[in-house]
Amino acid sequence: xxxxxxxxxxxxxxxxxxxxxxxxxxxxxxxxxxxxxxxxxxxxxxxxxxxxxxxxxxxxxxxxxxxxxxxxxxxxxxxxxxxxxxxxxxxxxxxxxxxxxxxxxxxxxxxxxxxxxxxxxxxxxxxxxxxxxxxxxxxxxxxxxxxxxxxxxxxxxxxxxxxxxxxxxxxxxx
Numbered sequence: 001x002x003x004x005x006x007x008x009x010x011x012x013x014x015x016x017x018x019x020x021x022x023x024x025x026x027x028x029x030x031x032x033x034x035x036x037x038x039x040x041x042x043x044x045x046x047x048x049x050x051x052x053x054x055x056x057x058x059x060x061x062x063x064x065x066x067x068x069x070x071x072x073x074x075x076x077x078x079x080x081x082x083x084x085x086x087x088x089x090x091x092x093x094x095x096x097x098x099x100x101x102x103x104x105x106x107x108x109x110x111x112x113x114x115x116x117x118x119x120x121x122x123x124x125x126x127x128x129x130x131x132x133x134x135x136x137x138x139x140x141x142x143x144x145x146x147x148x149x150x151x152x153x154x155x156x157x158x159x160x161x162x163x164x165x166x167x168x169x170x171x172x173x174x
Contacts, residue, residue, distance in 0.1 A: 002079070003079040003083070004079065005076050005077060005078055005079060006076070006077040006078075006079060006081075006082070007074050007075075007076055007077075008074060008075050008077055009073060009074050010064060010067045010068070010072065010073055010074060010075060011073075013060060013063075013064045013075070016060060017057060017060060017061060017064070017174070020053050020056060020057040020060070021057065021167065021171065023050075023053050024050045024053045024054055024057065024163065024164075024167055025164070025167075027046045027047070027049045027050035027053065028046075028047070028050050028160045028163060028164055030046050031043045031044075031046040031047045031050065031156070031160055032157070032160060034046065035151075035153055035156055035157070040133075040146060040151035040153070040156075041132075041133040041134070041145050041146030041151070042133065042134070043151070043156060044103060044129065044130075044133040044146070044151055044156060045129075045130050045133040045134045047125075047156060047159055047160055047163070048089075048125055048129060048130040048133070049130065050160070050163050051089065051092050051096075051125060051159075051163055052085060052088040052089055052092060052130075053088075054092045054095060054096075054163050054166060054167055054170075055087075055088035055089060055090070055091035055092030055093075055095070056081055056082070056088055056091075057167065057170060058091055058092070058095055058170055059077075059081055059088075059091050060075075060077070060081075061170055061173065061174060063075040063076075063077060064174075065173075085127040085130065086127045089125065089126070089127055093125075095166045095170075096159075096162040096163065096166050097162060100155070100158045100159045100161075100162045101124045101125040101159065102122045102123070102124050102155065103123050103124065103125065103129075103151055103152060103155050103156055103159065104122065104123035104151060104152050104155070105122055105152065105155070106121050106122050125159070132146065133145070133146050
């Protein structure tokens with residue numbers, strides 16, 4: 001079901017952007033705490049929440065800038081910006097370097113030939129990953145929570161840093 005677009009007064013955008021800024025920073029901080037406690041899956045999920053909020057921040061800021069140039073008192077926002085994880089991530093992917101979005105790089109250890117011992121493709125930030133890292137699932141005749149392998153903590157830290165740096169650059173524009 002498609003919902004109607006949202007009409008938001010430009011005067012209310014400052015508060016929305018402030019709330020988004022705080023939410024992004026809180027998600028990053030919470031992700032870092034979870035990561036330091038070896039709770040990789042939930043750390044990844046919160047990092048992706050921050051990433052999606054960054055996409056929302058960027059789009060609302062863009063619409064605010066357009067409205068200011070045209071001296072309009074309201075903006076029209078697609079409902080997808082509040083509902084679609086794919087939509088928000090598509091926006092955010094244009095903002096951060098692609099290499100920091102690879103959370104677990106592909107690898108292969110020649111000592112093992114069983115696929116469960118090697119990662120054949122990169123695990124990158126994608127909409128489905130946030131759910132996989134949040135909930136227990138039954139996959140390949142076994143229980144799983146998360147990405148099925150240990151997250152590269154340093155890569156996740158770089159991703160979180162890129163989210164905050166991008167937010168700071170966006171904030172400097174206003």
